Every structure is written in structure tokens, then in C-alpha cells.
Amino acid sequence: MSQPETRIGRRFQALREEGRSGLVTFLTAGDPDPDTALEIFKGLPAAGADLIEVGVPFSDPMADGPAIQASSLRALKAGMTLSKTLDAVRAFREEDDDTPIIFMGYYNPFYIYGVDKFLEDAKGAGVDGFIVVDLPPEEEGEFCLPTTAAGMNFIYLTAPTTTDERLPRVLQNASGFVYFVSITGITGTRSANTDAVAGHVARIRNVTDLPVAVGFGIKTPEQVAEIAGIADAAVVGSALVNIIAENLDANDKPAAGTADKVLSLVSELAKGVRSAGT
Amino acid sequence: MNKLNTYRAGVDDDGHFGIYGGRYVAETLMPLILAVDKAWNEAKDDDDFWAEFNHYMKHYVGRPSPLYLATRLTEHLGGAKIYFKRDELNHTGAHKINNTIGQILLARRMGKRRIIAETGAGQHGVAAATVCALFGLPCIVYMGETDVERQAPNVFRMKLLGAEVRPVTSGTGTLKDAMNEALRDWVSNVEDTFYIIGTAAGPHPYPSMVRDFQCIIGNEVRNQIQEAEGRLPDSLVACLGGGSNAIGLFHPFLDDEDVRIIGVEAAGHGVETGQHCASLTGGRPGVLHGNRTYLLQTEDGQILDGHSISAGLDYPGIGPEHSWLRDTGRAEYVSVTDEEALEAFQLCTRMEGIIPALEPSHALAHVAKIAPDLSNDHIMVMNMCGRGDKDIFTVARHLGVGVNEE
Numbered sequence: 001m002s003q004p005e006t007r008i009g010r011r012f013q014a015l016r017e018e019g020r021s022g023l024v025t026f027l028t029a030g031d032p033d034p035d036t037a038l039e040i041f042k043g044l045p046a047a048g049a050d051l052i053e054v055g056v057p058f059s060d061p062m063a064d065g066p067a068i069q070a071s072s073l074r075a076l077k078a079g080m081t082l083s084k085t086l087d088a089v090r091a092f093r094e095e096d097d098d099t100p101i102i103f104m105g106y107y108n109p110f111y112i113y114g115v116d117k118f119l120e121d122a123k124g125a126g127v128d129g130f131i132v133v134d135l136p137p138e139e140e141g142e143f144c145l146p147t148t149a150a151g152m153n154f155i156y157l158t159a160p161t162t163t164d165e166r167l168p169r170v171l172q173n174a175s176g177f178v179y180f181v182s183i184t185g186i187t188g189t190r191s192a193n194t195d196a197v198a199g200h201v202a203r204i205r206n207v208t209d210l211p212v213a214v215g216f217g218i219k220t221p222e223q224v225a226e227i228a229g230i231a232d233a234a235v236v237g238s239a240l241v242n243i244i245a246e247n248l249d250a251n252d253k254p255a256a257g258t259a260d261k262v263l264s265l266v267s268e269l270a271k272g273v274r275s276a277g278t
Numbered sequence: 279m280n281k282l283n284t285y286r287a288g289v290d291d292d293g294h295f296g297i298y299g300g301r302y303v304a305e306t307l308m309p310l311i312l313a314v315d316k317a318w319n320e321a322k323d324d325d326d327f328w329a330e331f332n333h334y335m336k337h338y339v340g341r342p343s344p345l346y347l348a349t350r351l352t353e354h355l356g357g358a359k360i361y362f363k364r365d366e367l368n369h370t371g372a373h374k375i376n377n378t379i380g381q382i383l384l385a386r387r388m389g390k391r392r393i394i395a396e397t398g399a400g401q402h403g404v405a406a407a408t409v410c411a412l413f414g415l416p417c418i419v420y421m422g423e424t425d426v427e428r429q430a431p432n433v434f435r436m437k438l439l440g441a442e443v444r445p446v447t448s449g450t451g452t453l454k455d456a457m458n459e460a461l462r463d464w465v466s467n468v469e470d471t472f473y474i475i476g477t478a479a480g481p482h483p484y485p486s487m488v489r490d491f492q493c494i495i496g497n498e499v500r501n502q503i504q505e506a507e508g509r510l511p512d513s514l515v516a517c518l519g520g521g522s523n524a525i526g527l528f529h530p531f532l533d534d535e536d537v538r539i540i541g542v543e544a545a546g547h548g549v550e551t552g553q554h555c556a557s558l559t560g561g562r563p564g565v566l567h568g569n570r571t572y573l574l575q576t577e578d579g580q581i582l583d584g585h586s587i588s589a590g591l592d593y594p595g596i597g598p599e600h601s602w603l604r605d606t607g608r609a610e611y612v613s614v615t616d617e618e619a620l621e622a623f624q625l626c627t628r629m630e631g632i633i634p635a636l637e638p639s640h641a642l643a644h645v646a647k648i649a650p651d652l653s654n655d656h657i658m659v660m661n662m663c664g665r666g667d668k669d670i671f672t673v674a675r676h677l678g679v680g681v682n683e684e
């Protein structure tokens with residue numbers, strides 16, 4: 001299958017030319033409220049995020065740990081919806097037309113929106129790709145193939161449990177990049193051993209030329225630097241979401257300066273990808 | 279809609295019943311699901327596996343359960359002849375044990391040493407804890423915090439049986455969240471763990487595997503009704519939570535087109551109030567917990583919590599095969615409110631000396647609605663899938679009677 005040309009491909013090309021790995025940030029759309037979330041979102045590129053994952057809130061985030069579960073519920077409570085998430089992307093794109101935006105979420109909200117209409121609206125808003133946690137290649141006809149046909153990327157998750165026999169099947173219709181889930185578990189819990197991750201990244205590179213991003217359990221600039229040494233990008237999510245959680249009052253209202261605190265951790269993490277030698 | 283040659287052929291290789299079912303799980307879980315599928319495919323063609331299953335069904339569970347003509351109830355309602363399939367007499371008091379025996383035998387074949395389960399009412403949790411005690415395996419049961427409170431006797435039973443009950447506070451702290459938590463445990467413990475799902479839902483192969491274990495109910499009914507009446511029944515009635523007792527009764531009769539099939543969902547305070555668990559009546563197709571099926575959800579695709587007086591029916595989804603049977607028109611699905619179920623509970627207790635669980639009380643309430651208008655030679659079989667000991671405190675509270683729970 002031919003690879004759609006997207007901001008994701010261009011960004012990884014630019015990173016390669018710069019000779020460094022990228023930082024991918026994950027935050028949940030609308031967390032803790034739509035305004036604060038948009039302020040953070042718009043500040044991410046300047047703080048050093050190379051690619052942005054936008055978590056689409058879902059009531060039942062099965063693959064996520066407590067931090068991201070809570071962020072999803074906060075966003076839903078604050079009235080976030082899929083349509084409003086698309087609005088946030090439109091607002092972001094008024095200021096930034098280069099930073100890739102990837103929606104990460106679960107299939108049901110996309111399915112209920114209507115796949116064709118959703119892909120059209122997402123493309124129009126400026127979304128570049130999708131990570132849909134509960135759509136393995138066995139269900140690729142649902143959403144992966146239509147996404148690619150619509151000129152966007154479908155990014156597959158691979159896991160330590162994905163065997164060598166299975167890997168080519170998983171990556172058959174992958175595009176954009178490959179997301180390696182570094183632990184067998186949920187987000188925001190354990191951290192992986194770098195040597196083990198390096199082995200898995202090598203396995204993936206045997207099967208595909210796509211860039212490989214590594215996520216789950218990466219929290220500090222040091223860990224980012226280590227992963228940057230072995231992969232094309234490092235993904236940080238729960239550590240950022242935790243800063244939001246730590247700055248909420250009893251009514252889930254963020255303290256003044258919450259967005260700045262999140263963005264300053266992003267700047268620290270961004271030093272991690274710039275310090276690592278690749 | 280065109281009639282199919284058979285309604286019993288499905289599931290397809292990818293786990294679909296029409297557009298329903300499937301395997302919507304994270305890649306971390308996918309290799310585990312495929313391993314269960316492979317092991318199940320081998321086991322289900324292995325006579326030794328079924329011999330072992332049947333051994334435990336007979337000597338441990340106490341099967342076959344009787345098919346009993348409810349004479350006084352039949353007279354009282356004055357229409358159809360009503361039979362109860364007495365699965366409430368099974369060891370542990372419900373049909374759930376049929377499935378947990380089957381799955382633990384599979385787990386043993388796969389060499390898995392740690393068992394996890396989710397539970398709502400606690401009946402499946404008790405059935406899982408029971409088979410773990412039987413085979414000496416550790417058992418962890420995830421249970422929504424609210425259910426831990428309202429089903430205290432079952433929580434204690436599970437603990438007595440040696441299981442660890444983990445209260446789930448994530449999400450809304452109900453059965454759907456307990457299932458999320460069990461799935462999270464499974465992806466975190468991939469090497470040694472087997473997940474015993476409690477109903478005919480979840481990613482393929484669970485819906486058809488659980489059905490195949492529960493089909494012992496319908497297969498026995500076929501033989502027993504032949505013996506009692508010399509013919510097949512005219513109608514079958516069962517309650518639906520996730521749909522396992524119902525599919526177990528229905529499936530062996532799907533191709534007997536003269537047998538009318540009726541599933542009864544929980545209407546809670548009434549489907550029109552939004553406070554219910556009737557996914558087939560009041561929901562729409564969506565994707566959750568590994569399968570596409572009818573779900574209670576918002577316009578934005580967020581899953582809603584249901585309400586039912588019966589914790590065992592309190593699930594916002596339904597097994598995918600029922601979604602398919604609904605769309606094809608082979609089965610009818612209706613709903614019954616909390617009030618109607620409570621009335622049926624008391625009717626059965628007084629008329630037949632059987633204290634039914636609140637779940638089959640829903641099925642019985644529907645029987646009581648339709649039986650009077652049917653002729654005396656109409657044979658109706660209702661699945662009495664659980665006994666009501668676990669529910670007496672709930673019922674007492676609703677009737678305004680004080681019972682000391684301590």
C-alpha cells in the first residue's frame with residue numbers, strides 16, 4: 001500500500017536531517033477543562049514537542065492506567081466531546097501548520113460519529129494520523145484502510161508480546177510511524193529496561209522502514225534521552241497528565257500557571273531528545 | 279429479512295456474528311486472545327476435554343438440572359403450560375458454574391496458573407472462586423465498589439473460597455469498570471494468567487466459547503421435554519445480562535423455527551426513564567470490551583451506566599450473538615421493570631416454593647404477562663438460572679422489611 005504523504009512523514013524526515021530523535025507528547029483533549037487544555041496544546045510546539053498526540057476522551061479507557069483514566073473522566077466531566085476535540089485542532093492549526101497531530105483513543109467515539117464523516121472532518125481540521133488502541137490488524141477494514149485511503153496515517157501499536165511471526169501482519173498496513181509499547185501493561189505504571197527495548201526496536205526495524213516511537217513508562221528527561229538513543233521518538237504521556245492532576249483544587253479547577261508547569265516539563269523533556277547522540 | 283438456512287453456524291473465523299462480535303482489543307492482548315482461540319479450537323474437538331467437562335457437570339455441579347412443570351403457577355396464570363429449567367439447583371446456585379468449569383479446564387490445558395475474573399452480582403465471582411478452590415489455583419476477582427457493598431454475602435463467600443476480591447473504583451465503579459480492570463490486569467500479567475469472562479461477551483472466542491459451555495442447558499431441555507411431552511416446546515424465555523444463560527438455552531433451538539424465542543432485559547425504572555439495562559431495546563451498536571454489540575451510550579459514544587434492581591443484569595452491553603439474533607429477527611427481545619420483577623419474585627416464592635434470583639424473576643415477569651393469553655397446550659420453558667438467597671436483603675429493602683444483614 002502506498003504511504004500517504006503527511007506532516008508526520010515530513011517531520012520525521014526533518015528530524016533525520018537534524019540528526020536527532022523526536023519528542024512526542026500525549027495529553028488528553030479537554031483536560032482539565034477545554035480552555036486550559038487548548039492553552040497547553042497551542043504551547044506544545046514552542047516548548048519542544050515534535051509531534052503531538054491528542055488523547056480523545058473515552059469513558060472506558062481499557063489500556064490506560066489511573067493517571068490517563070482520570071484525565072479522560074475530567075475532560076468528559078468538563079463537557080469535552082469528539083466534535084470539540086476537532087474544534088481544538090482547528091484552533092491549533094490557525095497558528096501552526098507543521099506540527100503533526102495524532103489522535104489517540106478508542107474506537108467507539110469514532111464509530112458513533114460515523115467513520116466516513118469523521119475522517120472527512122478530521123482531515124479538514126488538520127489531523128494527520130490515528131492510534132486506535134482497540135483496533136488490531138484483524139479489524140483493519142473498519143478504520144485503518146479507510147484512514148489511509150483518505151490520505152492520513154494509521155499508526156499501529158506493537159508490544160513485547162507481538163511475536164516475530166505476527167509483526168509483519170501488524171505492520172502490513174501501518175503508516176506514519178510504528179508505536180512500540182515498551183511494557184506489557186497499561187500506561188503510566190512500570191518503566192521498561194532500555195536494553196530490552198533496544199532489542200524490540202531492532203526486531204521492528206527488521207520488518208519496516210517506518211520510524212519507531214517508544215512509549216509507556218517514559219517520565220523523565222533522562223529516560224527520554226535513553227530512548228532517543230535507540231528509537232526515532234520517545235512518547236511521554238502520564239508524566240504530563242500528572243502535572244495537571246497535581247495542580248487541581250477539590251473541584252478539579254486548575255491553579256493559575258498550570259499550563260506553564262506542563263509546558264516547562266515539556267521543555268525539560270525536549271532537552272532529553274536534543275542531548276542524546278543517535 | 280431473508281430467512282437463513284441455519285442460525286447455529288456462527289461465529290465466523292474472525293469471530294463475527296454478522297456485523298457483531300470481533301476482536302477489538304489492544305495489541306498487547308491480541309497474542310493472548312489468539313492463544314485462547316487456538317487452545318479452544320483444539321479443546322472443542324477433543325472428546326477427552328468434553329468427557330472431563332461432563333464428568334464435573336454430573337458429579338460436581340449436579341447436572342442434569344431438572345425440568346419441572348410449575349403446576350400451580352400454570353393454573354394460576356391460566357394459559358400456557360410453564361416449565362422451569364432448574365439451573366438454580368446447580369452447585370453455587372446459578373448457571374455460571376457451567377462456564378467456569380469449562381474455562382478453568384481450558385486454562386489448565388494451557389498451563390495457566392493464575393485466574394482472574396470480573397463480577398457484578400458476585401455469582402460469576404463465586405463460581406470462578408469455586409473452581410479455583412477445586413483446582414487449587416489463585417483467583418483474583420474484580421468487582422465494582424458499589425457492587426461490593428450491595429452484594430456483601432457473595433463477597434464473603436468468595437473470600438471464604440480463597441479468592442482475593444479487588445474493589446474497583448475506576449470509572450463509575452460498576453461491572454463495566456470491573457471488566458476494564460480485569461483486562462488491565464491481563465495485559466500486565468501476560469505470562470501466567472487466564473481471564474475467565476463471566477458471560478457470552480468480550481473478544482472472540484469468548485462469546486461462542488461461553489455459549490458452547492452454557493449450551494448444556496438447552497441440550498438437556500431438548501431431551502427432557504421430549505421425555506415429558508414427546509415434542510419440542512413452543513416457546514423459550516430467559517433473562518439477559520450479558521446473555522450467557524439465555525444463549526445456552528436458545529442456541530440448541532435456533533433452527534427449530536416453530537420454537538419462539540424470547541429474551542428479557544432489565545428495564546430498571548422503565549426504558550423511557552433512561553435508568554435501565556436494556557441495551558437491545560434502548561441502546562445502539564458500538565464497540566466495547568472487545569466486541570461490537572448493542573450498548574447503552576451517549577450521542578458522543580461514551581458508555582453509560584445502566585440501572586437494574588438486579589446486579590447481575592446491570593451491564594451496558596450484551597453478548598454479540600444476541601445483537602445478531604435481534605437484527606435477523608430470529609429472537610425477540612423485551613424488557614421488564616424492577617417493580618415487575620419484584621412482583622414475579624414474590625409470586626414464584628408463594629406459588630412454587632422456589633425463591634428465584636432477581637435475574638430470572640425478570641424472565642418470570644414476562645412469562646406472567648404472556649402466558650395467560652396462550653392456549654393450554656402451549657409449552658413454555660423458562661430458564662430458572664439462579665436462586666434468590668443472594669437477593670433476600672435487596673428484596674427486603676424494597677418491600678420495606680427489616681432484615682438483619684450483620
Ligand SMILES: Cc1ncc(COP(=O)(O)O)c(C=O)c1O
Pocket residue numbers: 372373398399400401402476477478517518519520521522523524589590591635637638663664665
Ligand atoms: C442468576 C443470574 N442470572 C443471570 C445473570 C446474567 O448473566 P447472563 O445474561 O450472562 O446469564 C446473572 C449474572 O450475574 C446471574 O447471577
